[in-house]
Amino acid sequence: MGKPHSSRETGIKWLLTLFALSSLLFLFVIFAFILAEGLPLFVKVGPGHIIFGMKWAPTKGHFGIFPMIVSSFMVTFGALVFGASLALACATYLSEYAGRKTKLFLKPALELLAGIPSVVYGFLGVVYIVPLIREYLGGPGFSILSTSLVLGIMILPTIISISFDALMSVPAGYREGSLAMGATKWQTVYRVVLPAARSGILASFILGMGRAIGETMAVIMVAGNALKIPTSLLDPLRTLTSNIALELAYATGDHRSALFSTGVVLLVIIMFLNLVANFWVKKRTAR
Amino acid sequence: MDSKITIKGLNLFFGKTQVLKGVNLDVYRNRISGFMGPSASGKSTLISVINKLVFFEEAVRTEGSVYIDGQNILGNGLSDVALRKKVGTLFATPIPLPRSIFENIAFGPKLNGTWKKSDLYAIVEESLTKAFLWDEVKDRLDDSALKLSGGQQQRLCLARTLALKPEIILLDEPCSGLDPISTLKIEEALAELKSEHTIILVSNNTKQIARACDFVAFLYLGELIEAGTTDKVFTYPDAKMTEDYIQGKFG
Numbered sequence: 001m002g003k004p005h006s007s008r009e010t011g012i013k014w015l016l017t018l019f020a021l022s023s024l025l026f027l028f029v030i031f032a033f034i035l036a037e038g039l040p041l042f043v044k045v046g047p048g049h050i051i052f053g054m055k056w057a058p059t060k061g062h063f064g065i066f067p068m069i070v071s072s073f074m075v076t077f078g079a080l081v082f083g084a085s086l087a088l089a090c091a092t093y094l095s096e097y098a099g100r101k102t103k104l105f106l107k108p109a110l111e112l113l114a115g116i117p118s119v120v121y122g123f124l125g126v127v128y129i130v131p132l133i134r135e136y137l138g139g140p141g142f143s144i145l146s147t148s149l150v151l152g153i154m155i156l157p158t159i160i161s162i163s164f165d166a167l168m169s170v171p172a173g174y175r176e177g178s179l180a181m182g183a184t185k186w187q188t189v190y191r192v193v194l195p196a197a198r199s200g201i202l203a204s205f206i207l208g209m210g211r212a213i214g215e216t217m218a219v220i221m222v223a224g225n226a227l228k229i230p231t232s233l234l235d236p237l238r239t240l241t242s243n244i245a246l247e248l249a250y251a252t253g254d255h256r257s258a259l260f261s262t263g264v265v266l267l268v269i270i271m272f273l274n275l276v277a278n279f280w281v282k283k284r285t286a287r
Numbered sequence: 288m289d290s291k292i293t294i295k296g297l298n299l300f301f302g303k304t305q306v307l308k309g310v311n312l313d314v315y316r317n318r319i320s321g322f323m324g325p326s327a328s329g330k331s332t333l334i335s336v337i338n339k340l341v342f343f344e345e346a347v348r349t350e351g352s353v354y355i356d357g358q359n360i361l362g363n364g365l366s367d368v369a370l371r372k373k374v375g376t377l378f379a380t381p382i383p384l385p386r387s388i389f390e391n392i393a394f395g396p397k398l399n400g401t402w403k404k405s406d407l408y409a410i411v412e413e414s415l416t417k418a419f420l421w422d423e424v425k426d427r428l429d430d431s432a433l434k435l436s437g438g439q440q441q442r443l444c445l446a447r448t449l450a451l452k453p454e455i456i457l458l459d460e461p462c463s464g465l466d467p468i469s470t471l472k473i474e475e476a477l478a479e480l481k482s483e484h485t486i487i488l489v490s491n492n493t494k495q496i497a498r499a500c501d502f503v504a505f506l507y508l509g510e511l512i513e514a515g516t517t518d519k520v521f522t523y524p525d526a527k528m529t530e531d532y533i534q535g536k537f538g
Contacts, residue, residue, distance in 0.1 A: 099345060100345060171382055173378065173380060173382025174382060174384055174385070176340065176378060176382070177378070177382055177383075177384060177444070177447075178384070178394070179340060179343070179371065180338060180340065180371060180375065180376040180378075180448070181371070181375075181394060181395040181398070181447060181448070181451060182368055182369075182371040182372040182395060182398060182399070182451060183368070183394075183395075183398050184368050187398060191394075192384055195385075196384075196385055
């Protein structure tokens with residue numbers, strides 16, 4: 001390699017390294033920023049008061065976000081029950097039963113779901129799902145049920161595409177061998193293919209869960225945003241994310257800090273989910 | 288001589304491409320029959336008709352009939368699953384399921400409703416013994432099957448096929464990825480197995496066909512060129528093409 005070239009190559013390498021590191025810098029800045037704004041209140045009133053406090057009246061010195069933590073987990077769980085089962089059925093159909101042409105058409109169509117802005121999902125939820133629930137099941141309609149349904153639909157593309165990839169990476173020889181041993185198609189799918197893709201499927205659930213717990217706009221629109229622990233599927237609720245988005249515009253002083261504390265809790269939960277997902281995916285590729 | 292499988296006027300198409308052309312052939316009971324021919328001769332396709340796995344491909348169409356014990360398997364009489372319990376298959380690349388050695392062999396019997404541990408153990412021991420693998424793995428049946436060597440994995444796949452007590456065993460180039468010693472072990476196992484099973488061995492290796500088979504069929508571009516006893520075909524072939532292939536003039 002000629003001399004002038006190699007100095008240019010080195011320059012490009014350093015430039016790219018710099019850009020690559022800058023994204024790490026953003027992550028660091030976000031962390032530092034949220035912790036700097038949110039942690040002082042934890043120290044001031046104690047983490048127990050915030051995490052397990054039942055009452056949220058930040059202008060009067062009550063910073064309890066326990067109902068929101070519970071609500072966030074409830075709708076996330078609801079979204080998973082509904083969305084994950086539907087998505088897994090869909091991915092299984094796509095990878096095991098659909099013909100080549102169906103696959104070519106359906107896969108991009110489903111991925112299009114991921115591109116629809118969340119405000120549109122929220123809008124459809126408010127216009128169709130909320131009134132339907134109010135009319136046929138009672139309550140205000142803005143509820144755990146409506147939020148879970150909307151979130152469930154929103155996490156479909158994430159779960160479908162990752163578990164589809166996991167199913168497709170199961171060696172064809174597993175299916176062939178199982179069929180050759182007299183298993184039916186469904187026995188092969190259920191006893192061989194799904195277990196072989198298990199870790200990838202679990203990782204897809206966790207990533208879907210991360211998406212559900214972090215979603216804000218659509219949740220604000222269909223959840224009703226009430227400040228208590230919901231006791232039925234038809235009760236309204238407020239999640240951690242909507243709390244921040246709803247109040248940040250006018251919050252000052254400790255109120256503002258309390259919203260950042262909400263952010264800290266959210267960040268910790270999402271980091272934890274990501275770590276678990278990464279761990280699972282790594283375990284899969286290591287095998 | 289008693290025919291186990293009779294193939295009559297078999298044509299097979301993938302879309303518009305004809306892959307098998309009017310194949311007529313008898314496969315005899317308790318003998319090893321070899322299918323040989325260059326690539327794209329249709330020999331592997333022919334055995335995937337016998338186990339009907341070919342129908343998982345898209346746009347497959349067949350004409351003619353394949354009789355096993357007088358029953359046409361291309362008709363509606365026999366379900367695919369029932370057929371595959373009668374007809375076991377061994378593939379070119381041994382791919383055990385990602386489970387223990389024991390579970391790999393118990394998989395088939397469990398599908399058939401055998402769940403008792405002692406029954407399963409008896410089947411596992413018998414199958415592994417017949418596949419000449421028992422002595423090498425008897426102390427580590429709970430280890431992952433993926434830890435075995437290539438040759439051991441192929442014998443494991445043979446054992447899991449035997450666990451189903453198939454009447455017919457199809458082997459699709461089972462030794463193509465194996466070393467000579469592993470190949471020899473498979474051939475030894477086959478020689479023992481023919482007393483209870485009808486065996487079809489597909490191979491690119493004419494020497495292996497000559498060593499292991501009682502009967503041989505030579506296919507070329509989807510046509511059956513010649514079939515007969517191994518002695519006859521290898522010493523006085525009827526067709527010039529067969530002679531050229533055996534002598535390695537093309538392939």
